Amino acid sequence: MFLSIIIPVYNEQETILEVLDKINLLNFPSCIRQIEIIIVDDASTDNTEKILNEYSSVFPHSIHRHPINMGKGAAVRTGFSKASGDVFLIQDADLELTPDDIPSLIIEMDRLGVEFVNGSRYMSGISRPLSSYKRYLANRFFTFMTSILINVKLTDMACGYKLIHRNLVDKLNLRENRFGFEAEMIIKALRVKRNNVAEVPVNYFPRNDGGGKKLKNTDGLKILWTLIHYGLFRAK
Numbered sequence: 001m002f003l004s005i006i007i008p009v010y011n012e013q014e015t016i017l018e019v020l021d022k023i024n025l026l027n028f029p030s031c032i033r034q035i036e037i038i039i040v041d042d043a044s045t046d047n048t049e050k051i052l053n054e055y056s057s058v059f060p061h062s063i064h065r066h067p068i069n070m071g072k073g074a075a076v077r078t079g080f081s082k083a084s085g086d087v088f089l090i091q092d093a094d095l096e097l098t099p100d101d102i103p104s105l106i107i108e109m110d111r112l113g114v115e116f117v118n119g120s121r122y123m124s125g126i127s128r129p130l131s132s133y134k135r136y137l138a139n140r141f142f143t144f145m146t147s148i149l150i151n152v153k154l155t156d157m158a159c160g161y162k163l164i165h166r167n168l169v170d171k172l173n174l175r176e177n178r179f180g181f182e183a184e185m186i187i188k189a190l191r192v193k194r195n196n197v198a199e200v201p202v203n204y205f206p207r208n209d210g211g212g213k214k215l216k217n218t219d220g221l222k223i224l225w226t227l228i229h230y231g232l233f234r235a236k
Contacts, residue, residue, distance in 0.1 A: 002034040003106070004085030008075035010042040012093040013051055019091065022099040024059050029103055031110045037061035038082050040075040043068050073181025077174055088169060092160040094207060097121075101202040105163045108200045115168040116189045116197040118154070119161025123201035131206035138220050142227060146183065149231030150190045154199065158182055158223070161202050168192065173236060179219045180226030187230045 005023065009016055020037070028035065037059075041049055043066045052063050064082055066075065076090055087109070091099060097119065109117045121128065122140075143157040162185060172188040174181060189197055229235045 001032050001087045001106070001110070002085040003028070003032050003036070003087050003089060004079075004083035005035065005037045005089045005091050005102075006076055006079030006083065007037065007039045007091045007093050008042060008072050008079065009039055009044060009048055009052075009093040010069065010072075010075075011044045011046045011048060013044075013047045015095045016048060016093050017051060017055060019093055019095060019099060020055060020059055020061070023091070023102070026099060026102060029106050029110065032106060034085070036083070036085060038079045039063045040078045040082075041065040042070060042072070042075045071178035071181075073174070073179070073184075074177040076181065080169055080174075083166075086166050088164050088166065090160060090162045090164075096205055096207055097159070097161050098203050098205065101161065101200075105161060105200050105202075108198055109163055109165075112198050114196050114198045115165035115193075116186075117163040118156070118186060118197060118199050119159040119163075119202040120156035120199045121159055121202060121204035122155050123199065126201045126203055128204045129206060131204075135206075142183065142220075142223055145224075145227050146187060146231060149227065150187060150194070152190050152194050152197070154186070156199070157186055159202065162186075164189070168196070176226060178222060180222050183223055183226045184230050187227070191234075 039052060039061055064078055080088060105117045139158050143154050146157045147154045168189060171192055174184060176184045
């Protein structure tokens with residue numbers, strides 16, 4: 001596999017270097033023959049851009065910057081369009097999800113022969129710090145709705161870790177610019193082929209609003225509409 005790691009970034013000056021350092025230290029499975037890192041800066045207003053430019057001499061990566069903030073979904077699509085790999089991994093820049101879990105996602109994709117591996121923060125066997133119960137309930141509700149609409153049992157629709165083959169991405173016609181893109185991606189992927197998607201447990205270190213959490217309560221309504229739009233109305 002040629003792995004393209006897509007990192008959407010918005011105001012993550014405190015964590016982006018640690019994310020890159022962790023990726024640099026990984027031992028990738030033998031099925032990975034080549035790796036590239038593509039960072040999409042979604043118009044950060046802090047020192048993220050400067051930090052990334054300085055770090056490029058230490059660990060090579062390509063940087064693409066949006067002139068205005070367009071949202072995580074738009075940043076991921078930009079990353080896809082710039083990628084040369086045949087498999088794409090979405091890696092958040094905030095360290096809620098640790099790069100240490102990347103090898104297990106790749107191993108399961110290779111072992112199961114699927115084109116989409118979805119990380120799950122709520123499968124058994126994972127220890128995690130306590131986090132917002134309201135956010136947990138909202139995610140469980142959205143995951144339940146997705147499972148009903150697609151008739152596939154999911155455990156974590158909204159997890160940021162998505163490992164997906166280029167061949168599948170090309171079939172999805174992704175449109176959502178903000179947090180609803182994760183719901184759109186998994187619904188459309190399951191519409192293509194149900195048994196082409198697997199879930200793998202991943203570690204989770206949640207931030208709160210004061211720690212830089214960017215998902216707001218109003219985003220929940222947008223995610224709900226995304227589920228209805230692509231799940232119930234079957235929008236393309």
